[in-house]
Amino acid sequence: MTAFKFNPDALRRIRRESGIAQRLLAEEIGVAHTTISHWESGHFKPSVDHLFCIAAVLSVEPGDLMTRAEVAA
Numbered sequence: 001m002t003a004f005k006f007n008p009d010a011l012r013r014i015r016r017e018s019g020i021a022q023r024l025l026a027e028e029i030g031v032a033h034t035t036i037s038h039w040e041s042g043h044f045k046p047s048v049d050h051l052f053c054i055a056a057v058l059s060v061e062p063g064d065l066m067t068r069a070e071v072a073a
Helices: 008-016 022-031 033-041 048-058
Strands: 001-007 067-072
Touching: 008 033, 008 048, 022 033, 022 048
Parallel strands: none
Antiparallel strands: 001 067
């Protein structure tokens, strides 16, 4: 079975390619800038709501911030 999992490396890469600082992204979606750092380091995962907000700010699809993962059924 295939599932989708948040990809912190994709968030970091896309944010940097977009030229948006962690602090600005945090302000745009209403979280502390340290939260962005925690998400990018993989210590925490954004909620589905935050994932959609991040995607909107970065002008990408939410799936661009995910990776496929095989899980046992």
